[in-house]
Each structure stands twice: as C-alpha cells, then as structure tokens.
Amino acid sequence: MKNKYVLIILASTILGILIGNMIRDYNRRDSIFTDKGNLAKKEVKLITKNIKELRREREVLEEELSELKDKYEDVEKIKEVNTLKRDLSYTDVEGSGISLSIDAQNEEIGNIANFVDYNKILVNIVNELKLNGAEFISINGQRINQYSPIVLAGSHINVNLVPIAPPYEIKCVGDKEKLSKYIKKGSVYLKSIQDNYPIKVGSKVLDTIVINKMNVPNKLKYIEGE
Structure with missing residues (x-):
C-alpha cells in the first residue's frame, strides 16, 4: 500500500x-x-x-x-x-569664309553697274555662293537675306535700297572647306563673266570674317508659319 x-x-x-x-x-x-x-x-x-x-x-x-x-x-x-x-540679318555674324572682289579690268572701262545689273551678275554670284557653302553674305557692307533687293537705280546698283559702287566686295561666312574648294577648283560662272565682260574677279580665303547686321530697317513685320 x-x-x-x-x-x-x-x-x-x-x-x-x-x-x-x-x-x-x-x-x-x-x-x-x-x-x-x-x-x-x-x-x-x-x-x-x-x-x-x-x-x-x-x-x-x-x-x-x-x-x-x-x-x-x-x-x-x-x-x-x-x-x-x-x-533675317538682325545680328552680326563672325566666322571663316571667302571674299570676292568684282571690278572693272581698268579705269578706261568706266562704270560697270549697267551690265553687272543687266546680266544679274551679283545675284548669280550670291546664289552660287549659297550653293557652295555660304550661309551669310554681304555686298559692300550690305547684309543679304532672302528679302534683299539687288537692283539698278540710275547709274548705280542698290542693295537693300542703299546705293553701292564698284569695286563690289562680296563677303561670305559659312563652310570654309566647301568655299575653299569653290575658289581653288575655279568657278565656271566666274570664269565666264571674266571672259565675256571687261571685269576682273579677285578672291581670298579668310579665317575670320565679320559681317555686320542689316543697317537699314527691314520692312518685314510678320512671318507666317505654314
């Protein structure tokens, strides 16, 4: 128990x-x-x-x-x-490019404005420069844009309504390589005007060119986009 x-x-x-x-x-x-x-x-x-x-x-x-x-x-x-x-040429531009000089072959030739304008020589040169690399162009200090008139006014040529006289100095800023080739290979058009008219054409390739803005009022007030 x-x-x-x-x-x-x-x-x-x-x-x-x-x-x-x-x-x-x-x-x-x-x-x-x-x-x-x-x-x-x-x-x-x-x-x-x-x-x-x-x-x-x-x-x-x-x-x-x-x-x-x-x-x-x-x-x-x-x-x-x-x-x-x-x-539209409202500002100055600077860059490399070329300079062309269009003048009479000698003093006896006198004023070349008439046949330069009649044959649209300046207009043709401007267009050719644009095709060969020029972006900005001036003639005797007058900036060229798409609205710039180049016309004969009496015994002289007007650019942007401003009279200019020979020698006609054309400056352009743009693609230096293309512009240099344009000068070195020789332009058929520049050669032809020298062969057919009593004018001479000089050219220079420049590292620095200053093209001033348009110095007359631009009458374009409105730009309409597409």
Whole structure:
C-alpha cells in the first residue's frame, strides 16, 4: 500500500512537471508569436512611412522636372528667336569664309553697274555662293537675306535700297572647306563673266570674317508659319 502511494505521488509529480513544462512552452510560443506580430506591425509602419516619403520625393522631383521642362522650352524658344534674327540679318555674324572682289579690268572701262545689273551678275554670284557653302553674305557692307533687293537705280546698283559702287566686295561666312574648294577648283560662272565682260574677279580665303547686321530697317513685320 505504501509503495502504491509512493508511485501515485511520483506519478503526480512527474505529471505536474510535464504539465508545467507544457504551460511554459505554450507561454514561450505565445510570447514569440506576440513578438513576431509586433515586429511585423513595426515593419509595416516603417514601410508605410518610407512609401509616404518616396511619394513626397517623387512629387518634388516631378515639380522640379516640370520647372526644368519649362526652362528648357524657354531656352529653345530663345534659340529659335535668335536663329531667326540671325537669318533675317538682325545680328552680326563672325566666322571663316571667302571674299570676292568684282571690278572693272581698268579705269578706261568706266562704270560697270549697267551690265553687272543687266546680266544679274551679283545675284548669280550670291546664289552660287549659297550653293557652295555660304550661309551669310554681304555686298559692300550690305547684309543679304532672302528679302534683299539687288537692283539698278540710275547709274548705280542698290542693295537693300542703299546705293553701292564698284569695286563690289562680296563677303561670305559659312563652310570654309566647301568655299575653299569653290575658289581653288575655279568657278565656271566666274570664269565666264571674266571672259565675256571687261571685269576682273579677285578672291581670298579668310579665317575670320565679320559681317555686320542689316543697317537699314527691314520692312518685314510678320512671318507666317505654314
């Protein structure tokens, strides 16, 4: 009987120990799950905060990008206006190019304006220079653009309504290589006018040429785009 009682006490003790261990394990696991849940909540909060910060940064960057685009568009518009002003001869230009001189062969020939104008010699030379790399051209200091008249007025030629007299000095700025080839290989047209008329043509290749802006008011007020 005594042994049976001892066994019951021993079994109860062991069972108590086992139950205690189970309870501790359960509490530990519950604590682990609770810790993991809290950690997950913290991570969610941190991620949410980071997302909000990233959104704010994106909004700031988008605003900066919009400002930069506006500035870029303004710069492009300014470039377009400056290019237009340059092409219409409202600004001075400088660069490499060539200079041509058209004059009478000698003083006995006298005024060459009549046959120069009648045969459109200056107009033809200007057109030929454009085909051979000239971008900006002047005749006796008068800047040439697409609206420049070159016409005879009495005994002299007018360029941009301004009278000019021989020798006719034509300066052009543009593609130096093409213009140099034009001079070196020899222009058929320049040769022909020297063969057929009492005029001489001189030429020089220059590293620096300054062509001043048009010095008379341009009557063009509006430019209509297509």
